[in-house]
Amino acid sequence: MLVVNDRITIPLSQFTFSFARSSGPGGQHVNKVNTKVTLHWPVAETESLSSALRDRFCTRYRRRINKQGELVLRSQRFRDRGRNVADCLQKLRQMILDVSKPPQPRKKTKPSRSSKERRLKSKRLKSNKKQLRRPPTDRE
Template identity: 55%
Template structure:
């Protein structure tokens, strides 16, 4: 039997990071028939899972995190403001449900830490001198390659 990722669930909530925990009651799960191999099982059992999460209506995330999620994943968010994640990787519903939660946690983890803005820096005097010295050496090397009749 294959192992599958098990999302961290504590007291009925999905633990994304130490500071981000989302209650499972905020998620809606839809189950439908999966595509791909699986024989009769595929035709009879609703194993594909679609997770819907209202990003706009969630009280468990900060406003800045909400904005970063909406900016980065705008194609995954419906007009109603619901974040969609689907899984049909496994042949049973429960593992696909866990896979959806793990995918969502990974996506949120990617934007959970705000990117630090770059502070512009100036090159040091020594680095400028090294660069100019290298330019002089390169120029001299190329001058020496020229034949004596090439001077302009």
């Protein structure tokens, strides 16, 4: 059971783990043992998250969700499988915690007087530059 907070818990039966040989240093050990962990979690089908939370999660982490609607996380930070599984679950827990806080509403602000003046000045300069590029007229 992955306990995210007091309201959100996800049973481990929803996760699918696959294991492979991890890259990097480690010599003979790393070449023999499957310590890299890949976690697959069907986000769209889970009942553990509310629909609003699930939608926020899917929009924020859409690049990590494959075409089957599964979130894919990998970990090969540690040299043993158990710690990599725990690392994957910790990453997922942190992702859900980040999304569980509703986004702060934006405070409307007015542009300052100096920023308006800067904008108008740059508009005038660009306008003058483009007027100079025009071919001369006969009226002058």
